[in-house]
Amino acid sequence: MLHKKRLPMSSHADAILSDARKELGNPARRLLGKQVLTLGGLSLLSGCDLSTDSSINMMLRTMSGFNDQAQALLFNPRQMAPTYPESMITRPFPFNAFYGIDEVPEVDPASYRLQVSGLAKGKRAWTLAELGALPQASQITRHICIEGWSAIGHWGGVRFADFLQQAGADLTAKYVSLHCADNYWTSIDMPTALHAQTLLTLTYDGQLLPPQYGFPLKLRIPTKLGYKNPKHIVAISVTNDYPGGYWENQGYNWFGGS
Ligand SMILES: Nc1nc2c(c(=O)[nH]1)N[C@H]1C(S)=C(S)[C@@H](COP(=O)(O)O)O[C@H]1N2
Ligand SMILES: [Mo]
Helix, strand or coil: CCCCCCCCHHHHHHHHHHHHHHHHHCCHHHHCCCCCECHHHHHHHCCCCCCCHHHHHHHHHHHHCCCHHHHHHHECCCCCCCECCHHHCCCCCCCCCCCCHHHCCCCCCCCCCEEEEECECCCCEECHHHHHHCCCEEEEEEEEECCCEEEEEEEEEEEHHHHHHHCCECCCCCEEEEEECCCCEEEEEHHHHCCCCCEEEEEECCEECCHHHCCCCEEECCCECHHHCCCCEEEEEEECCCCCCCCHHHCCCCCCEC
């Protein structure tokens, strides 16, 4: 059963996960009425404290086996990702991209514009100064990469919900796609875009976002896996047509989190 008593983790993790897998193989209705799981909830279920490499890997393997529909049923988009004290920030924070650190794109802040297109009234370009002038928020959350590592970081910026509102986005649209200076792209559903912890970040650890972590703009979504946290964003599009993504089109699960 999914919500069997929580057992001391490590030794029972395998058995609990295999139960969870069987559960997912059953008709979707069996999942309804059961405890709604988040990434954090799944980590408890799997006995993973999200800090042990082997248990993270195990959890991620299980997660990537879930199809989008099963995840949509299991994960509650209103659930909050855990936050952490400053003392737990991972230093140095890891770099990751589909290329090496020496190929990080250089974006000129003066000529930079964030282009908004699609189902939005305010189809316009935003300067960094304009984004910096919007109300700012910050978070210390855990970034989880499907490749099997996680790290806690400190990001600051504009709540994406506020930005979308300011940009005149149609908040009833299905998707928001995000396009990056390195030609990476990903897309998210509107409930995730509007989630209180989804942050259009301009800073890392109180400093301007460093190049390797996504200068000048990274969308931080702590309820999603790393590949759904695009760096170097240059264009945002609001759409009802499924936009896919760089890794998603190569088989990574589109839902990618809670
Ligand atoms: N533009 C862009 N964004 C990206 C990626 C990328 O290759 N290009 N990789 C993703 C993946 S898989 C991860 S784990 C995180 C890594 O972010 P970090 O370098 O800040 O740790 O960026 C995500 N966003
Ligand atoms: Mo990743």
